[in-house]
Amino acid sequence: MDSPNEVETGQMDALSRAFSQQLLACLDQCARGRRGLFSDYVALDDDADAWPEAAKLRELAVALQGVFAQQGEPNALVEEFLDLCTMHGESHPGERRLARIFLDRIERGEVGAPTLKNPW
Numbered sequence: 001m002d003s004p005n006e007v008e009t010g011q012m013d014a015l016s017r018a019f020s021q022q023l024l025a026c027l028d029q030c031a032r033g034r035r036g037l038f039s040d041y042v043a044l045d046d047d048a049d050a051w052p053e054a055a056k057l058r059e060l061a062v063a064l065q066g067v068f069a070q071q072g073e074p075n076a077l078v079e080e081f082l083d084l085c086t087m088h089g090e091s092h093p094g095e096r097r098l099a100r101i102f103l104d105r106i107e108r109g110e111v112g113a114p115t116l117k118n119p120w
Helices: 004-031 041-045 052-071 076-085 095-107
Strands: none
Touching: 004 052, 004 076, 004 095, 052 076, 076 095
């Protein structure tokens, strides 16, 4: 029989994989021009442009952040995604560019590594 820690670890790994897969799918769509991944401002303008999967992904990321924090092991992918969700303003790149940059960082294995300068 598995110990409770092994079961928790397995569940955490499954949640991490599910989040990662959904994030990659959404990032791909966003990099191709779909708006609303990093914030739901588009949904406020027109419900037809709402992206429910992106909203659910942001909610999942916040929930996972809490769960991982309780375990004492933050998830770098979740943390970086949530950080990008807080970026708004004229000096920040658009969602499409953010998505491409984030996808590149994921592919290079740089998520969780500190950056020396803004990647944009």
